[in-house]
Amino acid sequence: MVPYITRHIPTYDLLGEENLLKIEHAADTILGEIGIEFHDDPETVQLFRQAGAQVSVVTENAWNIKFEPGMIREILKTAPPHFTQHARNPAKSVKIGGNAMVFSPSYGSPFIIDMNQGRRYATLADFENLIKLAQASPWLHHSGGTICEPTDIPVNKRHLDMIYAHMRYSDRAFLGSITAPERAADSIEMCRILFGTDFVSEHCVVMGNFNSTSPLIWDGNSTRGIRNYAEAGQGSILLPFLLGGAVSPVTMPGAVAQSLAESMAGCALTQLVRPGAPAILASFLSSTSLRSGSPSFGTPEPALGSLIMGQLARRLNLPLRCAGNFSTSKLADAQAMTQGMMSMMSAVQCGANFIMHSAGFLDSLLSMSYEKFMLDTDLCAALHTYLKGFEVDDDSLGLDALREGGPGKHMFGTAHTLAHYQTAYWESSLNDDQPYESWHEQGQEDAMQRANHRWKTTLQDYQAPSLDESTDEALKEFINRRKATMDDTWY
Amino acid sequence: MVPYITRHIPTYDLLGEENLLKIEHAADTILGEIGIEFHDDPETVQLFRQAGAQVSVVTENAWNIKFEPGMIREILKTAPPHFTQHARNPAKSVKIGGNAMVFSPSYGSPFIIDMNQGRRYATLADFENLIKLAQASPWLHHSGGTICEPTDIPVNKRHLDMIYAHMRYSDRAFLGSITAPERAADSIEMCRILFGTDFVSEHCVVMGNFNSTSPLIWDGNSTRGIRNYAEAGQGSILLPFLLGGAVSPVTMPGAVAQSLAESMAGCALTQLVRPGAPAILASFLSSTSLRSGSPSFGTPEPALGSLIMGQLARRLNLPLRCAGNFSTSKLADAQAMTQGMMSMMSAVQCGANFIMHSAGFLDSLLSMSYEKFMLDTDLCAALHTYLKGFEVDDDSLGLDALREGGPGKHMFGTAHTLAHYQTAYWESSLNDDQPYESWHEQGQEDAMQRANHRWKTTLQDYQAPSLDESTDEALKEFINRRKATMDDTWY
Numbered sequence: 001m002v003p004y005i006t007r008h009i010p011t012y013d014l015l016g017e018e019n020l021l022k023i024e025h026a027a028d029t030i031l032g033e034i035g036i037e038f039h040d041d042p043e044t045v046q047l048f049r050q051a052g053a054q055v056s057v058v059t060e061n062a063w064n065i066k067f068e069p070g071m072i073r074e075i076l077k078t079a080p081p082h083f084t085q086h087a088r089n090p091a092k093s094v095k096i097g098g099n100a101m102v103f104s105p106s107y108g109s110p111f112i113i114d115m116n117q118g119r120r121y122a123t124l125a126d127f128e129n130l131i132k133l134a135q136a137s138p139w140l141h142h143s144g145g146t147i148c149e150p151t152d153i154p155v156n157k158r159h160l161d162m163i164y165a166h167m168r169y170s171d172r173a174f175l176g177s178i179t180a181p182e183r184a185a186d187s188i189e190m191c192r193i194l195f196g197t198d199f200v201s202e203h204c205v206v207m208g209n210f211n212s213t214s215p216l217i218w219d220g221n222s223t224r225g226i227r228n229y230a231e232a233g234q235g236s237i238l239l240p241f242l243l244g245g246a247v248s249p250v251t252m253p254g255a256v257a258q259s260l261a262e263s264m265a266g267c268a269l270t271q272l273v274r275p276g277a278p279a280i281l282a283s284f285l286s287s288t289s290l291r292s293g294s295p296s297f298g299t300p301e302p303a304l305g306s307l308i309m310g311q312l313a314r315r316l317n318l319p320l321r322c323a324g325n326f327s328t329s330k331l332a333d334a335q336a337m338t339q340g341m342m343s344m345m346s347a348v349q350c351g352a353n354f355i356m357h358s359a360g361f362l363d364s365l366l367s368m369s370y371e372k373f374m375l376d377t378d379l380c381a382a383l384h385t386y387l388k389g390f391e392v393d394d395d396s397l398g399l400d401a402l403r404e405g406g407p408g409k410h411m412f413g414t415a416h417t418l419a420h421y422q423t424a425y426w427e428s429s430l431n432d433d434q435p436y437e438s439w440h441e442q443g444q445e446d447a448m449q450r451a452n453h454r455w456k457t458t459l460q461d462y463q464a465p466s467l468d469e470s471t472d473e474a475l476k477e478f479i480n481r482r483k484a485t486m487d488d489t490w491y
Numbered sequence: 492m493v494p495y496i497t498r499h500i501p502t503y504d505l506l507g508e509e510n511l512l513k514i515e516h517a518a519d520t521i522l523g524e525i526g527i528e529f530h531d532d533p534e535t536v537q538l539f540r541q542a543g544a545q546v547s548v549v550t551e552n553a554w555n556i557k558f559e560p561g562m563i564r565e566i567l568k569t570a571p572p573h574f575t576q577h578a579r580n581p582a583k584s585v586k587i588g589g590n591a592m593v594f595s596p597s598y599g600s601p602f603i604i605d606m607n608q609g610r611r612y613a614t615l616a617d618f619e620n621l622i623k624l625a626q627a628s629p630w631l632h633h634s635g636g637t638i639c640e641p642t643d644i645p646v647n648k649r650h651l652d653m654i655y656a657h658m659r660y661s662d663r664a665f666l667g668s669i670t671a672p673e674r675a676a677d678s679i680e681m682c683r684i685l686f687g688t689d690f691v692s693e694h695c696v697v698m699g700n701f702n703s704t705s706p707l708i709w710d711g712n713s714t715r716g717i718r719n720y721a722e723a724g725q726g727s728i729l730l731p732f733l734l735g736g737a738v739s740p741v742t743m744p745g746a747v748a749q750s751l752a753e754s755m756a757g758c759a760l761t762q763l764v765r766p767g768a769p770a771i772l773a774s775f776l777s778s779t780s781l782r783s784g785s786p787s788f789g790t791p792e793p794a795l796g797s798l799i800m801g802q803l804a805r806r807l808n809l810p811l812r813c814a815g816n817f818s819t820s821k822l823a824d825a826q827a828m829t830q831g832m833m834s835m836m837s838a839v840q841c842g843a844n845f846i847m848h849s850a851g852f853l854d855s856l857l858s859m860s861y862e863k864f865m866l867d868t869d870l871c872a873a874l875h876t877y878l879k880g881f882e883v884d885d886d887s888l889g890l891d892a893l894r895e896g897g898p899g900k901h902m903f904g905t906a907h908t909l910a911h912y913q914t915a916y917w918e919s920s921l922n923d924d925q926p927y928e929s930w931h932e933q934g935q936e937d938a939m940q941r942a943n944h945r946w947k948t949t950l951q952d953y954q955a956p957s958l959d960e961s962t963d964e965a966l967k968e969f970i971n972r973r974k975a976t977m978d979d980t981w982y
Contacts, residue, residue: 292926
């Protein structure tokens with residue numbers, strides 16, 4: 001069990017220098033010629049104006065900002081190439097950037113899907129269950145954020161219960177709220193209770209995942225949240241969610257250029273607020289199904305686009321959030337994993353540092369699936385081995401095994417086999433590798449059925465990490481006090 | 492529809508020069524110090540002796556042959572880096588080697604699995620069905636060989652019916668029989684009827700897939716078959732099937748070195764028989780499940796091993812057969828595709844030229860699955876797009892779409908979107924990308940169920956390619972004559 005993965009294999013680089021320059025040039029053209037609009041946040045506009053960007057008024061609450069080529073890159077020079085997000089259990093703090101990779105659960109689904117009840121709105125009980133399942137998996141590294149939407153809790157209060165669940169049922173790092181600036185502020189305040197005010201002022205303990213409003217808008221809700229996190233020295237993920245042909249060019253190189261431009265502008269804001277604040281370049285690429293008109297996921301074009309994003313992030317020397325285990329399927333079937341693998345392999349091969357949506361994603365992100373969650377964490381386990389690569393040395397070349405046996409001799413009993421067989425191969429904890437006959441006698445279950453049993457037994461066996469009682473009380477007191485200041489709102 | 496894929500994206504190279512040299516050195520050590528045993532084929536031994544190899548007698552019918560470092564590489568210099576295997580429909584001839592990639596169905600399963608009948612022994616009717624399904628898919632390029640074992644036909648006669656089915660129900664290239672030298676000869680003889688004797692003497696029209704008897708043995712059944720194919724100028728695939736810890740070192744770098752050594756020795760034999768004969772370096776890597784003691788497939792170590800094999804084949808300047816869509820699952824579920832993707836992505840990313848087992852593989856190769864066959868061919872479709880990569884140019888960067896729309900404007904109606912939306916994204920023909928509600932109303936089918944419908948309708952719609960009547964008669968006459976010379980044997 002490791003707190004995060006250290007990638008020991010090379011990245012899969014798709015494009016050569018010339019084509020990367022073309023994409024970077026296109027991003028610069030977007031930033032310099034078309035510009036990014038900023039809405040409802042004059043302070044952000046003022047920060048960019050002071051930095052030398054060219055601001056023009058679009059409406060009373062909207063400004064178009066253009067950046068001379070190279071200006072954003074210059075601003076980004078203060079952003080850390082890697083940083084640590086601290087967990088309340090120090091052994092689980094994660095490095096983000098460089099060769100480090102962090103797997104984090106899926107984020108943002110309003111629905112839950114499981115084999116027993118089908119699809120239904122997610123509740124706080126589901127939220128807590130999924131935090132527990134994530135905590136129980138040695139193959140995730142992060143507790144995530146809105147692992148599902150607890151729709152039974154008022155919209156303006158649920159962030160408090162969500163943050164509490166991360167703090168109480170997990171001892172890993174997690175994401176704070178970003179749906180409104182005051183919720184971002186609450187997230188950071190609760191971290192001050194958990195970690196201590198002094199610690200928080202000096203360390204990154206929480207991150208927000210902020211979406212741009214593509215194409216080419218950062219709205220005030222996001223930018224004010226970004227400023228909150230950056231002022232507090234906390235981390236931001238700056239994410240354009242691009243549905244190709246709808247909010248980005250329908251051709252992937254254009255979507256990648258736009259993704260780079262939008263995310264760079266968001267990252268730059270963090271540096272203007274507080275140079276050195278942790279910022280993560282981010283990209284979420286998708287395609288569109290002609291037949292259904294719906295977004296599609298796990299297709300080859302976004303997988304290749306992610307490989308390019310990896311190259312671009314390294315050239316910028318910024319950590320990257322990219323891709324994940326995406327699917328349009330409505331259950332944890334063959335389609336779900338074909339799409340999920342297409343997408344997830346590109347995430348790890350592109351060298352992404354923070355891989356959101358590593359587990360549970362179904363139904364085009366509308367649903368979090370208990371069964372797929374378990375299958376995906378098993379894949380995450382395999383990817384730990386994949387990313388380790390091989391040491392090529394006398395021991396791993398194992399010529400002694402061949403010498404001891406020789407032509408035609410099985411190697412079960414050689415010294416080399418005996419020394420290595422227990423660690424030589426990764427083994428799934430969910431797959432059925434048995435002969436057909438054994439599988440048949442044992443009830444012919446498919447992977448989804450095994451995952452169904454597994455999440456139930458995992459919840460039964462779950463043990464909460466200890467939490468200091470006075471801290472727990474202080475968190476609850478804060479939550480009650482904040483809730484008492486607000487009437488419930490449901491949208 | 493293309494006769495084969497031309498790979499336009501880079502390969503995924505795992506190891507640097509130093510580690511590649513270590514593996515090559517280990518292979519040379521195997522060949523030079525431990526040696527390869529050759530059984531029951533004095534002519535092959537004589538060919539190697541004449542070439543300067545060091546032969547020592549092991550038993551009356553077994554010889555150990557050692558090769559000085561560099562000797563095999565020298566012999567292999569006459570092997571073509573790429574060649575064409577001709578199909579009876581010239582538009583479907585395949586290039587093998589270089590940047591060409593050929594997807595071929597799974598090979599060798601004695602059982603059939605389908606959703607309706609579960610697992611049962613395969614028959615000639617299944618064999619014909621699967622040839623038809625392969626022929627009907629635009630995403631495979633080759634008809635394969637023993638697509639399943641027609642167990643209702645006597646062992647000594649079934650090769651005749653299998654070759655006939657390939658010739659009659661497909662117009663693509665195919666693999667001939669290798670189970671006995673006289674069956675290899677029959678395969679080539681039937682090709683002479685189909686293509687004409689003169690054409691066959693000048694062109695590669697059939698290939699045999701020959702297995703070594705790992706560790707480090709080539710038996711006479713294989714080597715005599717290899718000699719038959721090579722003498723006729725036909726192609727050979729020289730394949731070690733390595734179950735790690737059983738017949739190869741349990742550590743992957745050692746298995747790769749052994750795979751290289753065994754396959755190179757097989758390739759060298761083809762060149763001694765007929766310099767310039769088409770030969771394909773090959774590798775089939777697997778792992779072992781500790782829990783069940785069974786072979787396991789679709790695990791990360793063999794996936795990485797395949798990436799290394801790709802690098803080694805390019806350094807040898809030989810075409811490569813490697814990996815495929817492997818699984819231990821007993822049905823076309825999430826496990827099947829997670830494992831299959833892990834393995835298949837490495838096949839395409841390592842630059843393999845002939846990808847056997849591209850469709851239908853289940854149950855550790857014991858079973859061919861109708862449903863998985865359909866799901867796999869849909870993945871093959873996606874991989875056509877993946878391997879195409881992107882042109883990065885003004886058109887694909889699509890800045891005009893952003894200029895026409897601008898910040899906050901959807902791009903559905905831009906000239907760029909309208910010009911590209913029909914071709915911008917690959918679309919699955921089997922996945923369900925619809926919203927949950929539509930999927931739910933339409934019966935909540937999973938991918939396996941959709942695949943079940945699809946193989947049945949595909950068989951209904953199948954149309955046989957035309958075949959000259961006199962050729963057809965001549966083939967049948969040959970088969971009847973050959974069958975009449977033999978009593979049935981069943982093992």
